[in-house]
Structures are given as structure tokens and as C-alpha cells.
Amino acid sequence: MDKVRMGIIGIGNMGTVHIKNILDGKVPEMEVTAAADRADSRRSWAKENLPESVVIFEEGKDLIASGVCDGVLIAVPHYQHPELSIDAMNHGLHVMCEKPAGVYTKQVREMNEVALRSNIVFGMMFNQRTNCIYRKMHELVTGGELGTIKRVNWIVTDWYRTQSYYDSGSWRATWEGEGGGVLLNQCPHNLDLLQWICGMPSKIQASCHNGKWHDIEVEDDVTAYLEYANGATGVFITCTADAPGTNRLEITLEMGKLVCEDNKIVLYQLSENERIFCKTAKGGFDVPKCKVIEIITDGENEQHIGVLKSFAGKILRGTPLVAEGTEGINGLMLSNAMHLSGWLGQAVELPFDENLFLEELGKRRKESKKKEGTGTVFDTEGSY
């Protein structure tokens, strides 16, 4: 095999981006051999716009069973991610899954178990992990030279969405269709990066506001407080109605502080460990000496293309993935814990009770209102 034959399941906003990237030759070791979508309008679009060699299916499971693909890219509404991934894995197909890994961790845990038993490559579309800024943050924090994390504050309120965005898809921003709002649709990237850079917290207390700024039934405004096993604390603040929003990730460690904002990382590097300074300094108002350094990165930021290249590379040559599929559960655990904390109005310890989560989600799915989608496919350039 010198090219991975890919089937794209779901050709809405994101699936269409992926299919175009591959057809444009941006992922040289990949070709599109099939596409599936349940919407007539999208299949018509596919027939008109894709090469004749691409086989079009209505159902993902038929695409999976067709034998015309080596791997699938799953870009359907979130609930179906684990189901279709498992089906593909059971057919021996490699799986690249869009984020989030699923809607609830119980379902994703099952997917991960199948993946570990199968002899296939399983990747998660965490394209933000290819961003030089976040790669560098990961390297600086996990490298250990800055010491232990003391605090992490991430204000990531730059996921602005209009009402017409929410009105575009019938599954969008409903408990039944999407299983959540900003935490499930926009924040999986940030929640994955958060755990990738800082590790998993042990306790979460969140306030999730449903339909606060938009006519939707799910949350569009969240403030979460985090506690880590080592005593570090943090906040994660997100919203789809702040204009202009902020994207500022600040991590304080024993040896200084990292501030990541406006595509720049500034390191405030201490000359000695604050924990030692605090205990030994003579003056009450003394502060540790600090050097301010703007961190230089390699500037590379391949995004979705980088994730797909690494996926093909892993299949063809065993080179590493950008993000292992099985890691998708971590960010989802964070969002599930935030939802659960908000629903219960109390702090939630991790790992949380997955059955209780499912039960609470179930209540909301039952009362979820059907809505009609306008079916618009937006130009997502620069918005994911």
C-alpha cells in the first residue's frame, strides 16, 4: 500500500473540509475512495462535486462494509462517533475520529477497548495539538524544568457563534442531537490541550448556563474551577457569546509563569524556585527575581492536514500519531464532569460516576426538543 484509501463518513461542515484537503493533494499519502451522508442534499453535492471514482453511500455502515476503504474518517454528529468507530474497527479498518470522542465516557471506554483489541490505527482529530504554540506549551510544562504546576487559568471565550449557527443543523445544540453545547462542540480542543499540557484534575466544580445567550437548550457559557491531585488549582472559562472573546492560557509553576495569548508565549522565568524563596527570603515584601522571555517556536501549524498526514504515516510506516484515539476520553471526562457538576450543583471528583452521568444526560435527552435545521453548510475557514 502506498496510499491509504479513505472513506469519509459525514460530509457536513468538517467532513467537507477534510475531503477537499485530501482531494487537493494536501495529504499525499491519502486518497478518497468513498463518502457517506444521510442528507440527500449532501449526497447530491457529493455526486456533483467529487470525482466519479468516489463511491457515495447513505449509511456509514454500508461504506464500512463496502471494502473500498482502508480507513475511515468519522465526521458525523457526536453520539455516533463511538458506534461507527467500533463498527469500522470490527471490519479491520483504521479509524480517524472527529472530536469529541463521543458524548459520554462509558461509550468511549467501550470504543477504546475495541481499539486496543484490534490491529488497527486509531487517531483522534485533535488538530490543535499540531499548533506550534500548544506543542511548545506542552514541551515547557511537561519538560519539568519549570517545576510543578501551581495554577492554570484558561479563559477561552473566543468561540463566538451567532443564533443562525445554532439554527443551521437540526442536531445542533440539543441534548438529543449533540449531547451538550460549547463543551461538546467547541471546547473538545481546549479540554484535550488542557489535559495534554497540565494533566487531569482530580475535582471539578462548574456552572454551566443553558441557552443563556442563544435560543438553545444546551450550555453556551461555562465557568469551571479545577483542583489537581498535587494541590494546584485552576479555572476554565468558555462562552460562545463574548465579543471579542479572549484566549489566554496562563500557567503558574514553581519556577515561573507561562502566558499564552495572541499566538505568543511569554515565559516569566524565576532565578530560583518560588517554594524555596518564600521560606528563606528575609524581607516580607521581597519577590523572586524574574526574567521575561518571549518563547520562539518552530512556527509550524499543520492543523487537520498534519493530523491526517500522521494518520497515513502511522498506517504506512508506523510513525507516531498527533493524538492517539484512546486519549480522546480524557477531554471528554473533563466536559462530562463539568456538565455533571453543573447539573448536580456540586463539586465532582474524578473519576466520576459514569452511570449517574448517563442517567442525568438521559433525563435531558428525554425532554430534548426537536428542531428544524436550515441545513446551511458554513464556510468554516479559521473557525475550528
Place this chain on the structure above:
Amino acid sequence: MDKVRMGIIGIGNMGTVHIKNILDGKVPEMEVTAAADRADSRRSWAKENLPESVVIFEEGKDLIASGVCDGVLIAVPHYQHPELSIDAMNHGLHVMCEKPAGVYTKQVREMNEVALRSNIVFGMMFNQRTNCIYRKMHELVTGGELGTIKRVNWIVTDWYRTQSYYDSGSWRATWEGEGGGVLLNQCPHNLDLLQWICGMPSKIQASCHNGKWHDIEVEDDVTAYLEYANGATGVFITCTADAPGTNRLEITLEMGKLVCEDNKIVLYQLSENERIFCKTAKGGFDVPKCKVIEIITDGENEQHIGVLKSFAGKILRGTPLVAEGTEGINGLMLSNAMHLSGWLGQAVELPFDENLFLEELGKRRKESKKKEGTGTVFDTEGSY
């Protein structure tokens, strides 16, 4: 009267700063005629360093009863603020009280009632209100042109203190001596500014960590989540062990965002109200147009001297105070609510149960440990 004759009660760190400012002629309409301190060492210092005309007392109440002052400046440990203020008011003396107004709102409410019944001037030492940056923030937010507040995030972790700071005073950082930690000692400024600029929240959920970074029994690390009656939310994050700390106040309003950091205010001004844009924009990923403006202030920042000048001005000519004494209760309500929320492990609605607060504080005072202070008076230049 052409000069207000002042008695300074408490000549530790802050009292000494005030006395020097007045003696240096920086508050032309004020003179120091008396000083009081319970510590022998401070009275010896006063005898050696202050003009002979300044009468020295051991007890504040004796200074108040002496008849040598028109007004008093109260700079003793927090618990005694209301008690001494009330005594002075009852003697017909004008009162300038150091922050915080007291340790618990019940006590401060009584002080305010006496003040309102008395024919005296009552001011609170909220020197940060003289800062051009915060005056401008107050003006921009309360002016109304930017619309309603949607979010306020204040990360104010630049109150760095070493262990030797906490070891310097026997009353410092104890429940019995100070009634709290960073919320009572360092943050009264920020909490006052927060309510002055954004108004009072209606609900608070806080995590207060006691002795997390220092060998003290009170909190040195706090993360609080705030909800306002209009639906706005926010966080207030503070700590005395982050190095370097951050002081970043971000307020999002319907017409844009204000970011106050590094003694600069940046306004991100929208061309239209986000609430209208959200509902009318056609594109799902459309965002309101935004102009970035660095706000120019008048540059004036008189700090303590400005507060004292306004106090003298009010007494002599009826010109306005920087901060009315009766407003001191607001910031204290915020810190009391944060403490109470932390102690109970649950959200607290404002106004909270003041008796419950007192009861909970009482438990902690009862178990409070006596410690020996080193008695060091630090150079506080730039640290308050």
C-alpha cells in the same frame, strides 16, 4: 479651622506611612497632633522620631478622649476598626479608617449606623480608587455607553508575600488576630474596586485554601465564582504565593471588552451591540466588528495622600471623599461571602446569613493559635 488635627491610632506598617506623609507636608490641610500604639517599641520609635508636639498614647481610646484631635486615622489590626471608629464618632471626631472596614459585616453595619447618626466625616482608606486606571474603568463601566456587563474576570495574584512577612506580626494571618488572610489583608482594595466598578454580585461560590503556601492558619489562595442579578458571571482569583503574579481585570460588556493590565486599559469596542448582532447576523461564524483602542487616562494617582487630602477637604469645605466610609461594607461582604462559601463548601447568596458567618468565624477564632511576632516593620513602598 484651617488644618485638621489628626490622631494616628496604630503606627505599624501603614500608620507609619501615613504619619510620614502628613509630617512631610504632603497633605497640607492636615497636621499630626497625636499617635497611639500598644507596642512599646513603636511608642519608643514615635518618641524618638516624631515632633515633640505629637502626644503619644498607648491606647486609642485615650487618644480619642484627649481632645487634641479633630479626626483620627485608624490603622490597627482589623478587628478593632469598627470599635475604635465608633468610639471616635461618639466623641464627635471625624474618622478615616484603614481597610478593611472590619472583619465581619455585622460589626461594620453597626459602625455605619453610628456614622449616619453622627455629624462627622467618615472615610475609608481605599487609596486604589485614586488610581487613574481604576477611576477610568469605573467611569467607562458605570457610564453606560458600553452596555450591560456580561462577564468579569479578575486574576489578581500579584500580592506576593514571604513567610517572613507572615512571621512579622503576632496578629498577622490568624483567625483571632486578623480574621482571615489574603481576602482580609491584601484584597480589600480589589474587592472594593470590584464592587465600585461592577456592582455587587448576588451569589458567590469560593474555594479558599488555608496555609496552602505559607505556614499560616488562614487562606493564602482563593478562587471565587460570582453571579450577578442581571445574569453576568465572573471569577476573582487571588494568592500570595504566585511569582510573578498577574493583575488582569477583564470586563466584557454588550458593546465590547475592557482589559486592564500592566497599568493600561485596552477597549475592544464593538460597532454594534453584541446581543442584537447575535440574533440578526446571517453567517454562523460571523463576529461583530471591533475597534481596539488604548484608553488614555489623566495619569493622576495620588494614593493615600489623595485619600487624606479629600478627607481634609470634606471636613474643611465639604468637597467629596474618595470613598465614603459606609461603602466599606460592600467589599467586606464579598470577602465574608467567599469565606463562608469556602467554609460551607457551597454557594452563598447575598445578602448572606451574618449570624451564621459569625458563628463559623467564632469556631475558627476559638481554635486560632497564638504565635510570636518578630515585630519587624517592613518598608512597604509600592506594596499596598
